[in-house]
Amino acid sequence: MYDVIIVGAGICGTSLARELSKYRLSVCCLERENDVADGTTKANSGIVHAGYDPLPGTQMAKLNVVGNAMVEQLCKDLDVPYRKNGSLVLAFDDDEMKTIQTLYERGVANGVPDLSILSGEEVAKLEPNLNPVKGALYAKSAGVVSPWELAIAQMEVAVQNGVELYLEREVNGITWNGESFAVTAAHNGETESYEARYLVNAAGVDADTIESFINEPPYHTKPNKGQYYLLDKSQGNLVHTVVFQCPSKLGKGVLVSPTAHGNLIVGPDSVDQPDKDDVSVTADRLAFIRNAAARSCSKINYRDSIRNFAGIRAQSEQDEFLIHYSPVTNQMVHLANIKSPGLTSSPAIALEVVEMLQKAGLVLEEKDSYQTTRRFPRFRELSEEEKKRIIEKDPRYGRIICRCESITEGEIVAAVHSPVPATTVDAVKRRCNAGMGRCQGGFCSPRVVEIIARELHRAPESICKDKAGSYILIGKTTKGEEKA
Amino acid sequence: MFQYDLAIIGGGPAGLAAAVSAWNEGVRSIVIIERDDVTGGILNQCIHNGFGLHYFKEELTGPEYAGRFEQMVAETSIDVKKQTMVLNITPEKMIYAVNPTDGYFAISAKAIVLSMGCRERTRGAISIPGDRPSGVFTAGTAQRYVNIEGYMVGKRVVILGSGDIGLIMARRMTLEGAKVLAVVEIMPYSNGLNRNLVQCLDDYDIPLYLSHTVTDIRGKRRVEQVVVSKVDENRAPIPGTEMTFDCDTLLLSVGLIPENELTKSAGIPIDRRSNGAIVFDDMQTELEGVFACGNVLHVHDLVDFVTAESMKAGKSAAQYILYPYQHTDQPVELQNGPGVTYTVPQKLDLTAGEAKTDLFFRVNHVIHGGTITVQAEDGTVLFSRKKAHMLPAEMEKITLDKSWFVGHHTATVSIQEGANEK
Numbered sequence: 001m002y003d004v005i006i007v008g009a010g011i012c013g014t015s016l017a018r019e020l021s022k023y024r025l026s027v028c029c030l031e032r033e034n035d036v037a038d039g040t041t042k043a044n045s046g047i048v049h050a051g052y053d054p055l056p057g058t059q060m061a062k063l064n065v066v067g068n069a070m071v072e073q074l075c076k077d078l079d080v081p082y083r084k085n086g087s088l089v090l091a092f093d094d095d096e097m098k099t100i101q102t103l104y105e106r107g108v109a110n111g112v113p114d115l116s117i118l119s120g121e122e123v124a125k126l127e128p129n130l131n132p133v134k135g136a137l138y139a140k141s142a143g144v145v146s147p148w149e150l151a152i153a154q155m156e157v158a159v160q161n162g163v164e165l166y167l168e169r170e171v172n173g174i175t176w177n178g179e180s181f182a183v184t185a186a187h188n189g190e191t192e193s194y195e196a197r198y199l200v201n202a203a204g205v206d207a208d209t210i211e212s213f214i215n216e217p218p219y220h221t222k223p224n225k226g227q228y229y230l231l232d233k234s235q236g237n238l239v240h241t242v243v244f245q246c247p248s249k250l251g252k253g254v255l256v257s258p259t260a261h262g263n264l265i266v267g268p269d270s271v272d273q274p275d276k277d278d279v280s281v282t283a284d285r286l287a288f289i290r291n292a293a294a295r296s297c298s299k300i301n302y303r304d305s306i307r308n309f310a311g312i313r314a315q316s317e318q319d320e321f322l323i324h325y326s327p328v329t330n331q332m333v334h335l336a337n338i339k340s341p342g343l344t345s346s347p348a349i350a351l352e353v354v355e356m357l358q359k360a361g362l363v364l365e366e367k368d369s370y371q372t373t374r375r376f377p378r379f380r381e382l383s384e385e386e387k388k389r390i391i392e393k394d395p396r397y398g399r400i401i402c403r404c405e406s407i408t409e410g411e412i413v414a415a416v417h418s419p420v421p422a423t424t425v426d427a428v429k430r431r432c433n434a435g436m437g438r439c440q441g442g443f444c445s446p447r448v449v450e451i452i453a454r455e456l457h458r459a460p461e462s463i464c465k466d467k468a469g470s471y472i473l474i475g476k477t478t479k480g481e482e483k484a
Numbered sequence: 485m486f487q488y489d490l491a492i493i494g495g496g497p498a499g500l501a502a503a504v505s506a507w508n509e510g511v512r513s514i515v516i517i518e519r520d521d522v523t524g525g526i527l528n529q530c531i532h533n534g535f536g537l538h539y540f541k542e543e544l545t546g547p548e549y550a551g552r553f554e555q556m557v558a559e560t561s562i563d564v565k566k567q568t569m570v571l572n573i574t575p576e577k578m579i580y581a582v583n584p585t586d587g588y589f590a591i592s593a594k595a596i597v598l599s600m601g602c603r604e605r606t607r608g609a610i611s612i613p614g615d616r617p618s619g620v621f622t623a624g625t626a627q628r629y630v631n632i633e634g635y636m637v638g639k640r641v642v643i644l645g646s647g648d649i650g651l652i653m654a655r656r657m658t659l660e661g662a663k664v665l666a667v668v669e670i671m672p673y674s675n676g677l678n679r680n681l682v683q684c685l686d687d688y689d690i691p692l693y694l695s696h697t698v699t700d701i702r703g704k705r706r707v708e709q710v711v712v713s714k715v716d717e718n719r720a721p722i723p724g725t726e727m728t729f730d731c732d733t734l735l736l737s738v739g740l741i742p743e744n745e746l747t748k749s750a751g752i753p754i755d756r757r758s759n760g761a762i763v764f765d766d767m768q769t770e771l772e773g774v775f776a777c778g779n780v781l782h783v784h785d786l787v788d789f790v791t792a793e794s795m796k797a798g799k800s801a802a803q804y805i806l807y808p809y810q811h812t813d814q815p816v817e818l819q820n821g822p823g824v825t826y827t828v829p830q831k832l833d834l835t836a837g838e839a840k841t842d843l844f845f846r847v848n849h850v851i852h853g854g855t856i857t858v859q860a861e862d863g864t865v866l867f868s869r870k871k872a873h874m875l876p877a878e879m880e881k882i883t884l885d886k887s888w889f890v891g892h893h894t895a896t897v898s899i900q901e902g903a904n905e906k
Contacts, residue, residue: 230608234748280701280702281616282613283611283613283699283721286613305608305611306606306608306609307607308611309616380571384588387582388587388588391582391584392587395584395585396584398583399583399584400569400582403569406571438606439603439604440606443625445625460635465618467704469704470706473629473636473637474637474639474732476634476636477630479634480633480634480635480636481634
């Protein structure tokens with residue numbers, strides 16, 4: 001019997017896992033996929049929003065601003081890529097100047113620090129590569145973060161503090177006996193059972209499915225897809241801030257921004273679709289994104305595109321996070337409709353949920369000692385002296401495997417043996433960025449497969465690209481067979 | 485810190501030839517820096533034959549071709565640093581590199597030859613729509629798995645792009661028991677050598693779809709289907725022409741990009757047309773003492789041409805080290821006229837180097853019956869030669885006598901089409 005089961009290891013689940021791991025509790029997290037952060041958390045803009053978007057008085061406004069203020073320290077503690085580069089909302093005409101005035105006032109009401117309205121000239125000075133504008137809302141507290149690395153780091157800390165993570169467990173039933181929950185999950189074709197006194201539904205886009213096991217969800221999930229371009233680091237200095245457009249009758253507009261890793265990201269669009277799993281990209285939407293982005297900046301060179309991707313927003317008709325107790329029992333908390341600014345809000349959401357669980361009777365006693373920080377040495381970011389030292393200690397840090405991103409064998413091995421081990425090529429990429437560069441793993445993926453297989457004592461054919469079933473190799477060649 | 489007269493970055497065919505050539509010219513302090521465990525570069529995975537017909541006048545496999553040069557290097561006292569990755573080059577010709585034994589270290593050199601080769605264009609670079617399952621490989625990555633690692637990557641295969649690697653892999657996958665359903669080419673002509681079209685596709689009844697492209701990839705985990713559509717003259721897919729192939733693998737042979745990140749780190753100007761450094765006719769870049777050759781300079785069709793170009797770069801680097809010279813600040817600039825994609829070199833120095841120079845270029849479309857023309861800024865025709873067929877897939881080479889350019893500042897290389905008289 002666990003004290004708490006968390007369903008879902010996305011940004012909210014991992015944030016809560018870390019928060020709960022500070023207390024004397026037995027906590028487990030059940031995740032459907034073969035890695036954490038493998039849903040919406042890995043496929044979004046990675047923006048740390050300032051907090052002028054949500055309507056004043058909403059929980060979304062409060063959690064956004066509180067969350068924003070927490071992210072910087074969190075990323076320092078967890079060694080996660082983050083840049084506080086500020087954001088602009090561009091206004092191209094007088095109507096849009098009114099919109100940014102409204103956003104400014106909203107921001108002030110929400111308690112957003114360091115907000116100002118810039119003139120067209122000031123914007124041109126700050127961002128010389130943008131097209132001419134009338135003015136812009138400038139929010140210095142906005143930033144960019146690597147969302148999946150934040151989730152992974154949080155779960156690593158949680159696991160080191162005793163949280164149990166079970167991957168490839170798809171929850172398919174929940175029963176409540178008046179005191180505790182029995183949760184069933186499918187794993188490798190078998191059904192497993194887990195029991196807990198408290199249950200948190202952090203299943204993201206599938207929160208409604210999980211909620212429906214225990215009560216009728218008070219909302220309808222309308223999956224909404226956003227597509228993106230990711231460009232090479234050679235384009236990463238085109239803009240310095242997160243550049244938004246005004247929401248208008250033409251739509252939400254797309255953003256142009258450097259990422260936490262120094263690439264350039266362009267997107268997303270926003271299209272409702274019935275399927276929660278369809279993250280395909282389409283030629284027409286990519287063309288829409290290029291056209292929409294050209295309004296902000298006509299200098300984006302798509303020849304330097306290195307990847308397109310899409311993510312699904314976990315959203316419903318309400319314009320508010322739906323963080324609520326189950327009507328059946330306060331011992332279950334549902335996190336639904338965690339759309340943007342969900343990533344920014346996630347540290348604050350975790351605190352909110354801990355408080356709700358406490359109110360529902362969960363006893364919180366801090367552990368005498370727990371780990372709050374985590375380090376992941378990145379060779380390319382080390383000083384000359386540090387580089388020399390780390391290679392002396394472990395020569396594998398002197399062997400570059402990913403040429404584009406200068407990622408060493410030492411980092412890949414560290415990812416494979418981390419507290420939340422990387423067992424797939426993409427899991428390695430998410431932890432240490434091997435394969436994230438301009439050749440997209442063309443050179444390094446065979447070597448990454450080899451290292452994972454070697455370190456885990458598994459056959460190379462069993463190593464997947466990403467989710468279960470995404471196999472890379474089908475078997476040995478005739479010659480390969482002879483060699484073996 | 486290590487000190488050498490000549491540092492060669494990249495131990496593929498270009499780097500090996502440059503090293504041998506500089507050694508033959510009398511340079512004795514040379515290092516080749518190679519990121520892989522072995523030298524030879526991409527030739528190691530090119531186990532088919534067809535290499536060396538021009539240079540060695542015999543047909544070799546890729547590893548055999550590389551082996552010849554490795555042997556020549558082994559007979560000298562050229563240092564070879566393997567498993568060594570160069571992280572940065574400064575304009576002062578300081579090289580910062582890393583390997584497991586020396587750690588993080590610097591090399592200072594009097595001259596540098598850049599021979600880092602190229603990488604493959606990816607799915608992301610051409611934004612192929614669809615799901616993002618496993619089973620989408622660049623042809624070269626698949627070739628590495630099959631030929632070096634000894635693993636098969638799929639059973640039913642569609643190949644996008646009819647460049648040579650794609651064609652070679654069509655045959656290779658077939659020989660390994662896979663079914664290659666189609667080779668798809670967006671252009672109305674193939675980008676591969678004619679002999680490869682015959683020997684790799686025709687001989688195995690593999691269909692080639694010209695003016696077609698991949699418009700959708702389906703499969704949540706592994707590739708399940710690839711959709712191919714016909715394209716119009718603007719290369720836009722034509723709705724209603726979709727063909728769906730049930731397959732588990734898509735190989736991409738959609739172009740090669742010279743890997744010039746280090747070149748850029750040294751501040752060396754790049755030609756956006758060739759994607760390589762701008763060079764003089766001695767293969768020297770605009771940074772004095774830094775030379776470039778092979779696929780890092782422009783993508784070649786044949787390794788034999790890489791060798792010839794790299795021998796020249798190695799020789800020039802040796803001249804520079806042994807008898808230092810500076811380029812004129814008033815070279816003849818070569819420009820691309822109608823029909824021409826790029827030229828290498830881009831600049832001719834009439835005051836230094838050899839009296840004659842080879843000029844490499846590519847045409848930008850299929851040309852039947854054309855005249856290659858080099859014309860000075862005042863209209864003077866300096867060179868003119870008819871040629872029956874010219875293909876973008878095949879690099880063109882002409883030899884120019886630099887004395888023709890005396891008194892001129894620019895010259896334009898172009899193709900006059902359909903003109904029968906000179």
